[in-house]
Amino acid sequence: MEMESLFGIALGINPPWEIESVNFSKESKRLDIKIGFQRGATFPCPVCGAQSPAYDTADKTWRHLNFFQYEAYLTARVPRVKCPHVGCGVKQVEVPWARPGSGFTLLFEALIMALVREMPVNAVSALLGEHDTRIWRILDHYVKGARDQSDYSEVTRIGVDETSARRGQDYISLFFDLDQGRLLFGTGGKNHETVTAFKEDFVLHKGVPEKVTDASMDMSKAFIKGITEEFPNAQITFDKFHLIQIMNDALGKVRAEEALLFPELLHGTRYVFLKNPENLTEKQDAMLTTLSYCHLKTGRAYMIKLALQDVFFAANREDGEARLKRWYNWAIRSQIEQIKKVARTVKNHWNGVLAWFDSKLTNSLVEAVNGLIQSAKRRARGYRSIKNLINMSYLIAGKLDFRLPT
Numbered sequence: 001m002e003m004e005s006l007f008g009i010a011l012g013i014n015p016p017w018e019i020e021s022v023n024f025s026k027e028s029k030r031l032d033i034k035i036g037f038q039r040g041a042t043f044p045c046p047v048c049g050a051q052s053p054a055y056d057t058a059d060k061t062w063r064h065l066n067f068f069q070y071e072a073y074l075t076a077r078v079p080r081v082k083c084p085h086v087g088c089g090v091k092q093v094e095v096p097w098a099r100p101g102s103g104f105t106l107l108f109e110a111l112i113m114a115l116v117r118e119m120p121v122n123a124v125s126a127l128l129g130e131h132d133t134r135i136w137r138i139l140d141h142y143v144k145g146a147r148d149q150s151d152y153s154e155v156t157r158i159g160v161d162e163t164s165a166r167r168g169q170d171y172i173s174l175f176f177d178l179d180q181g182r183l184l185f186g187t188g189g190k191n192h193e194t195v196t197a198f199k200e201d202f203v204l205h206k207g208v209p210e211k212v213t214d215a216s217m218d219m220s221k222a223f224i225k226g227i228t229e230e231f232p233n234a235q236i237t238f239d240k241f242h243l244i245q246i247m248n249d250a251l252g253k254v255r256a257e258e259a260l261l262f263p264e265l266l267h268g269t270r271y272v273f274l275k276n277p278e279n280l281t282e283k284q285d286a287m288l289t290t291l292s293y294c295h296l297k298t299g300r301a302y303m304i305k306l307a308l309q310d311v312f313f314a315a316n317r318e319d320g321e322a323r324l325k326r327w328y329n330w331a332i333r334s335q336i337e338q339i340k341k342v343a344r345t346v347k348n349h350w351n352g353v354l355a356w357f358d359s360k361l362t363n364s365l366v367e368a369v370n371g372l373i374q375s376a377k378r379r380a381r382g383y384r385s386i387k388n389l390i391n392m393s394y395l396i397a398g399k400l401d402f403r404l405p406t
């Protein structure tokens with residue numbers, strides 16, 4: 001068998017296309033495969049599909065998968081056809097091994113898409129010897145195509161959060177389908193308009209805003225406003241872990257202030273107060289007991305934190321609300337300014353805090369995905385644009401079907 005036929009089979013080149021020559025160059029470490037077509041062949045008109053004869057040709061080159069250490073390139077005489085139907089005009093035909101406008105074969109693009117899942121784009125770029133903007137363009141194309149196919153008609157429970165884009169200065173907002181665990185939409189900024197942008201995109205993907213019954217988020221004014229306006233039937237649940245985080249931050253400040261007054265008592269206790277009693281070492285437990293005898297604010301603040309956590313162990317909403325009321329009365333009378341501030345925050349978000357008993361929603365999934373996005377960002381030493389970061393987020397969490405050739 002001729003080498004040309006072997007490569008024809010390996011590459012899936014079918015008539016009327018045929019391999020004209022295969023050329024290895026040791027000096028440039030290149031494999032060049034020339035593709036032509038049979039004399040008198042006809043091709044479908046890209047506008048109407050009618051078989052039409054070639055009118056003229058132009059040479060085009062695509063990068064293909066490496067052949068061992070050789071970079072492989074396909075070059076083809078690509079015909080333009082003159083369709084018999086008036087109005088179609090003279091058009092370049094589509095080739096089966098690449099999509100229009102791309103300088104890579106479909107298989108090479110599939111390789112790129114497989115690599116960008118495993119390593120940072122700049123590493124892919126170095127590995128393949130291609131400029132990273134070309135790699136980002138491929139990613140952008142496949143993400144767009146796959147998102148066009150996505151259907152949001154069954155989405156009823158959503159989660160929203162922001163994550164930092166560049167050194168904490170810029171943010172992107174991310175919207176999730178909490179049942180499917182997939183990223184639905186990402187956009188720059190963290191104001192309430194991001195929710196409007198999400199709703200518009202949601203509707204484009206057959207989402208029905210009125211069908212959304214629940215939204216999980218932290219206590220962000222912007223997201224509360226946006227969700228209330230754009231998703232009128234969504235019950236907001238405030239993430240309970242975020243609430244506990246606010247409480248821990250307040251406790252940390254109380255401890256830090258008091259440590260200045262009683263350094264001998266509170267030195268080295270910073271992490272003790274973040275733990276729950278069952279996780280304390282014997283020594284830490286003994287120290288807490290000592291502290292509680294000393295009537296320190298820190299000791300009281302710690303007890304108030306435990307009581308807040310305890311709210312979420314209630315059997316039902318009614319019991320939970322009773323516990324939250326008791327907690328609030330304790331916290332607001334604590335005479336510890338940081339703790340009173342948390343109490344007021346809870347009061348202002350009362351229903352959304354208690355909504356957890358009905359929805360059982362948290363932002364755990366959202367936080368986990370944010371973690372993955374941030375670690376991808378760190379490995380890449382940042383992204384040049386917010387668009388790149390969002391495309392990477394879709395790649396990580398969009399559960400997109402890229403329909404790539406294999």
Ligand SMILES: [Zn+2]
Pocket residue numbers: 045046047048049050083084085088
């Ligand atoms: Zn035509």
